[in-house]
Amino acid sequence: MDTHPKASHFINGHYVEDTNGTPIPVIYPATGAQIATVHAATPQIIEQAITAARAAQVEWAAMTGTERGRILRRAADIMRSRNHELSVLETYDTGKPLQETLVADATSGADALEYFGGLAATLTGEHIPLGEDWVYTVREPLGVCVGIGAWNYPTQIACWKGAPALACGNAMIFKPSETTPLCALKVAEILHEAGLPAGLYNVVQGMGEVGSALVSDPRVDKVSLTGSVTTGKKVYTAAAAGMKHVTMELGGKSPLVIFDDADLDNAVSGAINGNFYSTGQVCSNGTRVFVQKGIKEAFLARLAERVQGAILGDPLDEATNFGPMVSERQMEIVKSYIARGTAEGARLVCGGGQLDKDGFWLEPTVFADVTDNMTIAREEIFGPVMAVLDFDDEAEVIARANDTEFGLSAGVFTRDISRAHRVIGKLRAGSCFINSYNDAPVEAPFGGVKASGVGRENSKEAIQHYSQVKSVYVRMGDVEAAF
16 A cells, blocks of 8 residues: 655645655554654645634535535545555554554544434524513534544544534644644545535644644634543643634543453453554543452452453454554554552453564563552553552542542443442543443544543533524513613
Protein backbone atom coordinates (compact mmCIF):
# COMPACT_ATOMS: atom_id res chain seq x y z
CA MET A 1 0.00 0.00 0.00
CA ASP A 2 1.24 3.50 -0.85
CA THR A 3 1.09 5.30 2.48
CA HIS A 4 2.34 8.64 1.18
CA PRO A 5 -0.52 11.18 1.21
CA LYS A 6 -1.12 13.39 -1.80
CA ALA A 7 -0.09 16.35 0.36
CA SER A 8 0.20 17.21 4.04
CA HIS A 9 -3.02 19.19 4.44
CA PHE A 10 -6.58 19.19 3.13
CA ILE A 11 -8.01 22.73 2.88
CA ASN A 12 -10.99 24.14 1.03
CA GLY A 13 -11.69 20.86 -0.73
CA HIS A 14 -8.15 20.22 -1.96
CA TYR A 15 -4.87 18.69 -0.86
CA VAL A 16 -2.39 21.47 -0.08
CA GLU A 17 1.36 21.36 0.52
CA ASP A 18 3.81 23.82 2.03
CA THR A 19 7.25 22.29 2.43
CA ASN A 20 8.38 25.30 4.46
CA GLY A 21 6.69 23.61 7.42
CA THR A 22 8.70 21.39 9.75
CA PRO A 23 8.99 17.85 8.31
CA ILE A 24 7.16 15.23 10.38
CA PRO A 25 8.32 11.64 9.76
CA VAL A 26 5.58 8.99 9.82
CA ILE A 27 6.90 5.81 11.43
CA TYR A 28 5.35 2.34 11.13
CA PRO A 29 5.39 1.12 14.75
CA ALA A 30 5.72 -2.55 13.83
CA THR A 31 9.12 -2.08 12.19
CA GLY A 32 10.32 1.41 13.06
CA ALA A 33 10.59 2.23 9.35
CA GLN A 34 9.61 5.63 7.98
CA ILE A 35 6.64 5.22 5.63
CA ALA A 36 5.79 8.85 4.82
CA THR A 37 6.57 12.48 5.58
CA VAL A 38 4.19 15.35 6.17
CA HIS A 39 4.94 18.97 6.93
CA ALA A 40 3.64 20.99 9.86
CA ALA A 41 1.30 23.81 8.98
CA THR A 42 2.91 27.20 8.45
CA PRO A 43 1.07 30.40 9.45
CA GLN A 44 -0.02 30.68 5.82
CA ILE A 45 -1.58 27.21 5.90
CA ILE A 46 -3.39 27.97 9.15
CA GLU A 47 -4.72 31.21 7.68
CA GLN A 48 -5.97 29.37 4.60
CA ALA A 49 -7.82 26.86 6.75
CA ILE A 50 -9.49 29.42 9.00
CA THR A 51 -10.44 31.68 6.09
CA ALA A 52 -11.93 28.77 4.15
CA ALA A 53 -13.85 27.52 7.18
CA ARG A 54 -15.30 30.93 8.01
CA ALA A 55 -16.46 31.50 4.44
CA ALA A 56 -18.01 28.05 3.99
CA GLN A 57 -19.76 27.85 7.36
CA VAL A 58 -22.29 30.61 6.67
CA GLU A 59 -23.80 28.89 3.65
CA TRP A 60 -23.64 25.46 5.31
CA ALA A 61 -25.59 26.73 8.32
CA ALA A 62 -28.25 28.09 5.98
CA MET A 63 -28.90 24.65 4.51
CA THR A 64 -31.59 22.46 6.04
CA GLY A 65 -30.65 19.75 8.47
CA THR A 66 -32.01 17.22 6.02
CA GLU A 67 -29.59 18.41 3.34
CA ARG A 68 -26.64 18.33 5.74
CA GLY A 69 -27.60 14.91 7.02
CA ARG A 70 -27.85 13.46 3.54
CA ILE A 71 -24.19 14.31 2.87
CA LEU A 72 -23.00 12.84 6.16
CA ARG A 73 -24.87 9.61 5.56
CA ARG A 74 -23.45 9.38 2.04
CA ALA A 75 -19.96 9.78 3.51
CA ALA A 76 -20.71 6.96 5.97
CA ASP A 77 -21.63 4.69 3.06
CA ILE A 78 -18.40 5.52 1.23
CA MET A 79 -16.36 4.91 4.37
CA ARG A 80 -17.93 1.49 4.90
CA SER A 81 -17.34 0.53 1.26
CA ARG A 82 -13.62 1.31 1.74
CA ASN A 83 -13.29 -0.16 5.19
CA HIS A 84 -10.50 -2.56 4.26
CA GLU A 85 -8.16 0.02 2.72
CA LEU A 86 -8.90 2.51 5.50
CA SER A 87 -8.20 -0.18 8.10
CA VAL A 88 -4.88 -1.06 6.47
CA LEU A 89 -3.91 2.63 6.53
CA GLU A 90 -4.92 2.84 10.21
CA THR A 91 -2.70 -0.17 10.94
CA TYR A 92 0.26 1.52 9.24
CA ASP A 93 -0.49 4.79 11.05
CA THR A 94 -0.89 3.31 14.56
CA GLY A 95 0.55 -0.20 14.50
CA LYS A 96 -2.75 -1.67 15.71
CA PRO A 97 -3.53 -5.15 14.35
CA LEU A 98 -5.67 -5.30 11.25
CA GLN A 99 -7.89 -7.75 13.16
CA GLU A 100 -8.80 -4.75 15.35
CA THR A 101 -8.83 -1.89 12.86
CA LEU A 102 -11.23 -3.75 10.57
CA VAL A 103 -13.95 -3.61 13.24
CA ALA A 104 -13.12 -0.68 15.52
CA ASP A 105 -11.84 2.30 13.58
CA ALA A 106 -13.28 3.28 10.19
CA THR A 107 -16.45 1.39 11.11
CA SER A 108 -16.82 3.50 14.25
CA GLY A 109 -16.20 6.65 12.22
CA ALA A 110 -18.87 5.62 9.72
CA ASP A 111 -21.28 4.97 12.60
CA ALA A 112 -20.74 8.54 13.82
CA LEU A 113 -21.31 10.05 10.38
CA GLU A 114 -24.47 8.01 9.92
CA TYR A 115 -25.83 8.71 13.41
CA PHE A 116 -25.31 12.46 13.34
CA GLY A 117 -26.42 12.56 9.73
CA GLY A 118 -29.70 11.11 10.96
CA LEU A 119 -29.96 13.62 13.80
CA ALA A 120 -29.27 16.68 11.66
CA ALA A 121 -32.89 17.14 10.56
CA THR A 122 -34.20 16.81 14.13
CA LEU A 123 -32.36 19.79 15.62
CA THR A 124 -35.37 21.92 16.37
CA GLY A 125 -36.25 24.35 19.14
CA GLU A 126 -39.29 24.47 21.41
CA HIS A 127 -42.39 26.58 21.96
CA ILE A 128 -42.96 27.90 25.50
CA PRO A 129 -46.48 29.31 26.09
CA LEU A 130 -46.74 32.18 28.59
CA GLY A 131 -50.43 33.06 28.56
CA GLU A 132 -50.99 35.37 25.59
CA ASP A 133 -47.25 35.75 25.12
CA TRP A 134 -44.84 33.01 24.17
CA VAL A 135 -41.17 32.16 23.72
CA TYR A 136 -39.60 30.08 21.03
CA THR A 137 -36.07 28.74 20.92
CA VAL A 138 -33.77 28.14 17.98
CA ARG A 139 -30.74 25.84 18.00
CA GLU A 140 -27.90 27.52 16.14
CA PRO A 141 -24.37 26.45 15.17
CA LEU A 142 -21.34 27.84 16.99
CA GLY A 143 -19.30 28.69 13.88
CA VAL A 144 -15.77 27.37 13.32
CA CYS A 145 -14.76 24.39 15.46
CA VAL A 146 -11.22 23.15 16.00
CA GLY A 147 -10.71 19.45 16.72
CA ILE A 148 -7.41 18.22 18.14
CA GLY A 149 -6.98 14.47 17.87
CA ALA A 150 -5.08 11.80 19.77
CA TRP A 151 -2.91 9.16 18.14
CA ASN A 152 -4.71 6.02 19.29
CA TYR A 153 -7.88 6.23 17.13
CA PRO A 154 -7.11 8.73 14.34
CA THR A 155 -9.99 7.84 11.98
CA GLN A 156 -12.56 7.43 14.72
CA ILE A 157 -11.68 10.67 16.52
CA ALA A 158 -11.69 12.64 13.27
CA CYS A 159 -15.29 11.51 12.77
CA TRP A 160 -16.41 11.70 16.41
CA LYS A 161 -15.55 15.40 16.35
CA GLY A 162 -16.42 16.21 12.77
CA ALA A 163 -19.81 14.50 12.50
CA PRO A 164 -21.69 16.38 15.27
CA ALA A 165 -19.98 19.64 14.34
CA LEU A 166 -21.10 19.37 10.73
CA ALA A 167 -24.58 18.11 11.62
CA CYS A 168 -25.15 21.27 13.67
CA GLY A 169 -24.05 23.54 10.81
CA ASN A 170 -20.47 24.27 11.89
CA ALA A 171 -17.19 24.09 10.01
CA MET A 172 -14.35 21.94 11.34
CA ILE A 173 -10.58 22.35 11.27
CA PHE A 174 -9.04 19.11 12.49
CA LYS A 175 -5.44 18.72 13.64
CA PRO A 176 -4.44 15.07 13.97
CA SER A 177 -1.71 13.97 16.32
CA GLU A 178 1.68 14.41 14.71
CA THR A 179 2.30 10.73 15.54
CA THR A 180 -0.60 9.51 13.35
CA PRO A 181 -1.23 12.13 10.65
CA LEU A 182 -2.45 10.02 7.74
CA CYS A 183 -6.00 8.84 8.44
CA ALA A 184 -7.77 12.17 8.96
CA LEU A 185 -6.79 13.20 5.42
CA LYS A 186 -8.84 10.28 4.10
CA VAL A 187 -11.82 11.34 6.22
CA ALA A 188 -11.67 14.82 4.68
CA GLU A 189 -11.33 13.35 1.19
CA ILE A 190 -14.37 11.11 1.68
CA LEU A 191 -16.52 13.92 3.09
CA HIS A 192 -15.68 16.08 0.10
CA GLU A 193 -16.44 13.21 -2.28
CA ALA A 194 -19.81 12.75 -0.56
CA GLY A 195 -20.75 16.32 -1.44
CA LEU A 196 -19.59 18.35 1.54
CA PRO A 197 -18.97 21.89 0.30
CA ALA A 198 -15.33 22.94 0.19
CA GLY A 199 -13.94 24.56 3.31
CA LEU A 200 -16.15 22.81 5.84
CA TYR A 201 -13.78 20.03 6.92
CA ASN A 202 -10.12 20.97 6.80
CA VAL A 203 -7.13 18.97 8.06
CA VAL A 204 -3.88 20.66 9.07
CA GLN A 205 -0.82 18.90 10.42
CA GLY A 206 1.53 19.97 13.16
CA MET A 207 2.73 19.81 16.72
CA GLY A 208 1.68 21.81 19.74
CA GLU A 209 2.42 25.22 18.26
CA VAL A 210 -0.03 24.59 15.41
CA GLY A 211 -2.73 23.56 17.86
CA SER A 212 -1.99 26.61 19.97
CA ALA A 213 -2.31 28.93 16.97
CA LEU A 214 -5.69 27.44 16.10
CA VAL A 215 -7.02 27.48 19.66
CA SER A 216 -6.00 31.08 20.29
CA ASP A 217 -7.33 32.50 17.02
CA PRO A 218 -10.30 34.80 17.76
CA ARG A 219 -12.15 33.51 14.67
CA VAL A 220 -12.42 30.05 16.23
CA ASP A 221 -15.59 29.46 18.28
CA LYS A 222 -15.15 25.96 19.70
CA VAL A 223 -12.30 23.64 20.66
CA SER A 224 -12.58 19.88 21.13
CA LEU A 225 -9.53 18.01 22.38
CA THR A 226 -8.81 14.35 22.95
CA GLY A 227 -5.54 14.04 24.85
CA SER A 228 -3.75 13.98 28.17
CA VAL A 229 -4.78 15.94 31.25
CA THR A 230 -1.62 18.03 31.00
CA THR A 231 -2.37 19.03 27.41
CA GLY A 232 -6.05 19.51 28.25
CA LYS A 233 -5.29 22.05 30.96
CA LYS A 234 -3.14 24.08 28.56
CA VAL A 235 -5.73 24.01 25.79
CA TYR A 236 -8.59 24.75 28.21
CA THR A 237 -6.71 27.78 29.55
CA ALA A 238 -6.03 29.12 26.05
CA ALA A 239 -9.65 28.58 24.99
CA ALA A 240 -10.95 30.27 28.13
CA ALA A 241 -9.03 33.43 27.26
CA GLY A 242 -11.26 33.76 24.21
CA MET A 243 -14.44 32.52 25.95
CA LYS A 244 -14.60 29.62 23.50
CA HIS A 245 -16.83 26.58 23.88
CA VAL A 246 -14.82 23.48 24.81
CA THR A 247 -15.06 19.71 24.97
CA MET A 248 -12.18 18.01 26.76
CA GLU A 249 -11.90 14.21 26.56
CA LEU A 250 -8.84 13.54 28.68
CA GLY A 251 -7.05 10.72 30.46
CA GLY A 252 -8.04 8.26 33.13
CA LYS A 253 -6.94 5.73 35.70
CA SER A 254 -10.22 3.92 35.81
CA PRO A 255 -11.30 1.24 38.29
CA LEU A 256 -12.60 -2.16 37.22
CA VAL A 257 -14.19 -3.84 40.24
CA ILE A 258 -14.60 -7.64 40.22
CA PHE A 259 -16.63 -9.18 43.04
CA ASP A 260 -16.17 -12.79 44.08
CA ASP A 261 -19.55 -13.84 42.65
CA ALA A 262 -18.61 -12.66 39.13
CA ASP A 263 -18.40 -15.07 36.22
CA LEU A 264 -14.64 -15.63 36.17
CA ASP A 265 -14.09 -15.91 32.43
CA ASN A 266 -16.28 -12.88 31.69
CA ALA A 267 -14.39 -10.88 34.31
CA VAL A 268 -11.06 -11.90 32.80
CA SER A 269 -12.35 -10.98 29.34
CA GLY A 270 -13.41 -7.57 30.66
CA ALA A 271 -10.00 -7.01 32.20
CA ILE A 272 -8.25 -8.00 28.97
CA ASN A 273 -10.44 -5.65 26.92
CA GLY A 274 -9.93 -2.91 29.49
CA ASN A 275 -6.13 -3.20 29.52
CA PHE A 276 -4.74 -4.81 26.39
CA TYR A 277 -7.00 -3.79 23.50
CA SER A 278 -5.08 -1.36 21.26
CA THR A 279 -1.98 -2.46 23.22
CA GLY A 280 -3.40 -0.68 26.26
CA GLN A 281 -3.45 2.70 24.51
CA VAL A 282 -7.03 3.63 25.39
CA CYS A 283 -7.93 6.53 27.69
CA SER A 284 -10.90 4.79 29.29
CA ASN A 285 -9.01 1.62 30.19
CA GLY A 286 -9.75 0.02 33.55
CA THR A 287 -6.12 -0.25 34.60
CA ARG A 288 -6.82 -0.50 38.33
CA VAL A 289 -8.39 -3.96 38.54
CA PHE A 290 -9.83 -4.47 42.03
CA VAL A 291 -10.44 -8.18 42.64
CA GLN A 292 -12.22 -9.40 45.78
CA LYS A 293 -9.86 -11.56 47.83
CA GLY A 294 -11.99 -14.70 47.55
CA ILE A 295 -11.22 -15.11 43.85
CA LYS A 296 -7.96 -13.20 43.53
CA GLU A 297 -5.64 -16.15 42.88
CA ALA A 298 -8.13 -17.91 40.62
CA PHE A 299 -8.52 -14.67 38.64
CA LEU A 300 -4.75 -14.24 38.29
CA ALA A 301 -4.24 -17.84 37.23
CA ARG A 302 -6.94 -17.65 34.57
CA LEU A 303 -5.71 -14.24 33.41
CA ALA A 304 -2.12 -15.46 33.03
CA GLU A 305 -3.40 -18.43 31.04
CA ARG A 306 -5.50 -16.23 28.76
CA VAL A 307 -2.66 -13.75 28.17
CA GLN A 308 -0.72 -16.61 26.58
CA GLY A 309 -3.23 -16.30 23.74
CA ALA A 310 -1.80 -12.93 22.71
CA ILE A 311 -0.29 -13.22 19.22
CA LEU A 312 2.43 -10.59 18.69
CA GLY A 313 3.01 -10.89 14.96
CA ASP A 314 2.73 -8.93 11.76
CA PRO A 315 -0.10 -6.42 12.38
CA LEU A 316 -1.24 -6.85 8.77
CA ASP A 317 -1.82 -10.56 9.42
CA GLU A 318 -5.38 -10.93 10.70
CA ALA A 319 -4.24 -13.70 13.08
CA THR A 320 -2.25 -11.11 15.07
CA ASN A 321 -4.24 -9.78 18.02
CA PHE A 322 -1.68 -7.67 19.89
CA GLY A 323 0.35 -4.93 18.26
CA PRO A 324 3.31 -2.68 19.07
CA MET A 325 3.31 0.59 20.95
CA VAL A 326 2.62 3.58 18.73
CA SER A 327 6.12 5.06 19.04
CA GLU A 328 9.52 4.51 20.56
CA ARG A 329 8.90 7.37 22.97
CA GLN A 330 5.69 5.82 24.25
CA MET A 331 7.39 2.44 24.57
CA GLU A 332 10.13 3.95 26.72
CA ILE A 333 7.55 5.67 28.93
CA VAL A 334 5.76 2.37 29.53
CA LYS A 335 9.04 0.54 30.19
CA SER A 336 9.83 3.08 32.88
CA TYR A 337 6.50 2.37 34.59
CA ILE A 338 7.13 -1.38 34.46
CA ALA A 339 10.51 -0.84 36.13
CA ARG A 340 8.84 1.40 38.72
CA GLY A 341 6.21 -1.25 39.49
CA THR A 342 8.90 -3.85 40.14
CA ALA A 343 10.98 -1.43 42.23
CA GLU A 344 8.00 -0.50 44.41
CA GLY A 345 7.26 -4.13 45.25
CA ALA A 346 4.45 -5.19 42.93
CA ARG A 347 4.48 -8.88 41.91
CA LEU A 348 5.07 -9.41 38.20
CA VAL A 349 2.62 -12.12 37.13
CA CYS A 350 3.46 -12.13 33.43
CA GLY A 351 5.04 -10.05 30.71
CA GLY A 352 7.18 -7.01 31.45
CA GLY A 353 9.67 -7.42 28.63
CA GLN A 354 10.49 -5.84 25.29
CA LEU A 355 10.57 -8.11 22.26
CA ASP A 356 13.92 -8.57 20.52
CA LYS A 357 12.72 -7.36 17.12
CA ASP A 358 12.37 -4.20 15.09
CA GLY A 359 9.60 -1.84 16.10
CA PHE A 360 8.16 -0.89 19.46
CA TRP A 361 7.01 -4.14 21.00
CA LEU A 362 6.23 -4.80 24.65
CA GLU A 363 4.64 -7.87 26.18
CA PRO A 364 1.21 -7.60 27.83
CA THR A 365 2.11 -7.10 31.49
CA VAL A 366 0.23 -7.94 34.69
CA PHE A 367 1.22 -6.86 38.20
CA ALA A 368 -0.45 -8.26 41.33
CA ASP A 369 -0.28 -7.27 45.01
CA VAL A 370 -0.45 -3.65 43.90
CA THR A 371 -1.27 -1.09 46.60
CA ASP A 372 -3.07 2.21 46.19
CA ASN A 373 0.02 4.36 46.72
CA MET A 374 2.17 2.68 44.07
CA THR A 375 2.98 4.77 41.00
CA ILE A 376 1.45 2.21 38.64
CA ALA A 377 -1.83 2.54 40.57
CA ARG A 378 -1.84 6.35 40.56
CA GLU A 379 -0.60 7.53 37.16
CA GLU A 380 -1.95 6.90 33.67
CA ILE A 381 0.51 4.63 31.86
CA PHE A 382 -1.19 4.37 28.45
CA GLY A 383 0.29 1.02 27.65
CA PRO A 384 -0.31 -2.71 28.23
CA VAL A 385 0.20 -2.73 32.00
CA MET A 386 -2.51 -4.07 34.30
CA ALA A 387 -2.40 -3.41 38.05
CA VAL A 388 -4.37 -5.93 40.13
CA LEU A 389 -5.37 -4.81 43.62
CA ASP A 390 -7.37 -6.86 46.11
CA PHE A 391 -10.16 -5.81 48.46
CA ASP A 392 -12.45 -7.16 51.18
CA ASP A 393 -15.85 -5.48 50.91
CA GLU A 394 -18.04 -3.12 48.90
CA ALA A 395 -17.64 0.02 51.00
CA GLU A 396 -13.88 -0.32 50.98
CA VAL A 397 -13.55 -0.75 47.22
CA ILE A 398 -15.87 2.18 46.45
CA ALA A 399 -13.77 4.52 48.58
CA ARG A 400 -10.51 3.30 47.06
CA ALA A 401 -11.84 3.33 43.49
CA ASN A 402 -12.89 6.97 43.89
CA ASP A 403 -9.55 8.00 45.41
CA THR A 404 -8.11 9.43 42.19
CA GLU A 405 -8.02 12.75 40.35
CA PHE A 406 -9.49 11.00 37.30
CA GLY A 407 -13.07 10.07 36.52
CA LEU A 408 -13.37 8.86 32.95
CA SER A 409 -14.69 5.31 33.28
CA ALA A 410 -15.52 2.56 35.76
CA GLY A 411 -16.73 -1.03 35.57
CA VAL A 412 -18.26 -3.66 37.83
CA PHE A 413 -18.47 -7.42 37.38
CA THR A 414 -20.96 -9.25 39.64
CA ARG A 415 -23.95 -11.55 39.35
CA ASP A 416 -25.79 -9.43 41.95
CA ILE A 417 -27.54 -6.88 39.74
CA SER A 418 -28.65 -4.79 42.71
CA ARG A 419 -25.06 -4.49 43.90
CA ALA A 420 -23.92 -3.70 40.36
CA HIS A 421 -26.22 -0.67 40.09
CA ARG A 422 -25.55 0.38 43.68
CA VAL A 423 -21.78 0.40 43.20
CA ILE A 424 -21.88 2.08 39.80
CA GLY A 425 -24.14 4.72 41.33
CA LYS A 426 -21.42 5.58 43.85
CA LEU A 427 -18.41 5.52 41.52
CA ARG A 428 -17.43 8.98 40.26
CA ALA A 429 -16.97 8.40 36.55
CA GLY A 430 -18.67 9.50 33.37
CA SER A 431 -18.71 6.32 31.24
CA CYS A 432 -19.52 3.16 33.19
CA PHE A 433 -20.00 -0.54 32.48
CA ILE A 434 -21.74 -3.45 34.19
CA ASN A 435 -20.45 -6.95 33.33
CA SER A 436 -18.63 -5.49 30.33
CA TYR A 437 -15.90 -2.95 29.60
CA ASN A 438 -15.00 -0.35 26.95
CA ASP A 439 -18.10 -0.64 24.78
CA ALA A 440 -18.45 2.68 22.96
CA PRO A 441 -21.47 2.78 20.62
CA VAL A 442 -22.11 6.17 19.05
CA GLU A 443 -25.58 6.18 20.63
CA ALA A 444 -24.07 6.38 24.15
CA PRO A 445 -22.52 9.54 25.64
CA PHE A 446 -18.77 9.31 26.25
CA GLY A 447 -16.76 11.54 28.56
CA GLY A 448 -15.47 12.00 32.08
CA VAL A 449 -15.69 13.95 35.30
CA LYS A 450 -13.05 15.52 37.53
CA ALA A 451 -9.69 15.79 35.72
CA SER A 452 -10.87 13.45 32.97
CA GLY A 453 -12.66 16.10 31.05
CA VAL A 454 -15.52 18.46 30.29
CA GLY A 455 -18.50 17.75 28.06
CA ARG A 456 -19.56 14.62 26.22
CA GLU A 457 -18.88 13.10 22.84
CA ASN A 458 -21.33 10.96 20.86
CA SER A 459 -25.10 10.55 21.35
CA LYS A 460 -27.56 13.43 21.48
CA GLU A 461 -25.45 14.94 24.27
CA ALA A 462 -22.80 15.93 21.74
CA ILE A 463 -25.30 18.20 20.01
CA GLN A 464 -25.36 20.38 23.12
CA HIS A 465 -21.62 20.97 22.75
CA TYR A 466 -21.67 21.94 19.05
CA SER A 467 -24.66 24.26 19.12
CA GLN A 468 -26.21 27.02 21.19
CA VAL A 469 -29.77 28.04 21.94
CA LYS A 470 -31.30 31.39 21.07
CA SER A 471 -34.54 32.30 22.85
CA VAL A 472 -37.07 34.75 21.41
CA TYR A 473 -39.78 36.34 23.60
CA VAL A 474 -42.90 37.29 21.64
CA ARG A 475 -45.33 39.77 23.25
CA MET A 476 -48.80 39.65 21.74
CA GLY A 477 -50.27 42.68 23.54
CA ASP A 478 -49.28 46.21 24.51
CA VAL A 479 -46.00 47.00 26.23
CA GLU A 480 -46.17 48.63 29.66
CA ALA A 481 -43.47 51.04 30.79
CA ALA A 482 -42.74 53.00 33.97
CA PHE A 483 -43.09 56.32 32.14
